[in-house]
Amino acid sequence: MSNAILLLIVFAILSGIAIAVFLVVVLSTRKPPLEYEEYVKTGYAIRRRWFLGLLLSLIAIFILMVPFFPYMTTSEAMASGTLKVKVQTFQFAFLMPDQLPLNKKIIFEVTSMDVNHGFGLYDPQGGLIAQVQAMPDYTNYLAVTFTKPGKYRAHCMEYCGVGHHVMEKVFTVGDEK
Numbered sequence: 001m002s003n004a005i006l007l008l009i010v011f012a013i014l015s016g017i018a019i020a021v022f023l024v025v026v027l028s029t030r031k032p033p034l035e036y037e038e039y040v041k042t043g044y045a046i047r048r049r050w051f052l053g054l055l056l057s058l059i060a061i062f063i064l065m066v067p068f069f070p071y072m073t074t075s076e077a078m079a080s081g082t083l084k085v086k087v088q089t090f091q092f093a094f095l096m097p098d099q100l101p102l103n104k105k106i107i108f109e110v111t112s113m114d115v116n117h118g119f120g121l122y123d124p125q126g127g128l129i130a131q132v133q134a135m136p137d138y139t140n141y142l143a144v145t146f147t148k149p150g151k152y153r154a155h156c157m158e159y160c161g162v163g164h165h166v167m168e169k170v171f172t173v174g175d176e177k
C-alpha cells in the first residue's frame with residue numbers, strides 16, 4: 001500500500017471520528033436544557049468521584065512505596081549490617097570515597113561541617129536517584145544500592161553560598177576507572 005493511500009485512509013478515519021463527535025454534540029442539544037440545580041448535582045457528583053478516586057490511589061501508592069523508603073532512624077541504621085559510608089559536606093565540596101561497590105546496599109551517613117547542604121545522587125545518565133539533606137550537628141541516613149556501574153555525581157541541592165553551583169563530587173561505582 002502506498003503512503004498516499006495509507007494517509008488517505010487515516011485522514012478518512014479521523015474525519016469520521018470528528019464528524020461523529022459533532023453529531024453527538026448536535027443531537028445532545030435536541031434535549032430540553034437541564035435546570036441549573038441538575039448541572040450542579042451532576043458536577044458535584046463527578047467532583048466527589050474524582051476526589052475519592054484520587055485519594056484512594058494516593059493512599060494505595062503511599063502504602064506500596066513504604067518498603068522502598070530510603071531514610072531511617074539512627075538506631076535502624078546502626079542495627080543494619082550493611083556498608084556505611086560517611087559523607088561530610090562543607091562549602092563547597094563533598095568529603096566521601098572516590099569508589100563505591102556495585103549491587104551492594106550502602107547506607108550514607110550524611111552530615112555537614114558548616115551550613116545546610118543537599119546531598120543529591122545522580123546516575124551516569126544524569127538522572128537523580130536519591131537525595132537527602134546534609135545538616136550541621138545531625139546525621140541523616142540514606143540507603144542506596146547502585147545497580148549500574150559507571151561515573152556517578154553528587155550535587156548540592158540546597159543553596160549554600162556563592163560556590164553552591166560548583167559543589168560537586170564525581171565517584172565511580174564498580175571497577176571502572
Ligand SMILES: [Cu+2]
Pocket residue numbers: 117118156157158159160161164165167
Ligand atoms: Cu549548595
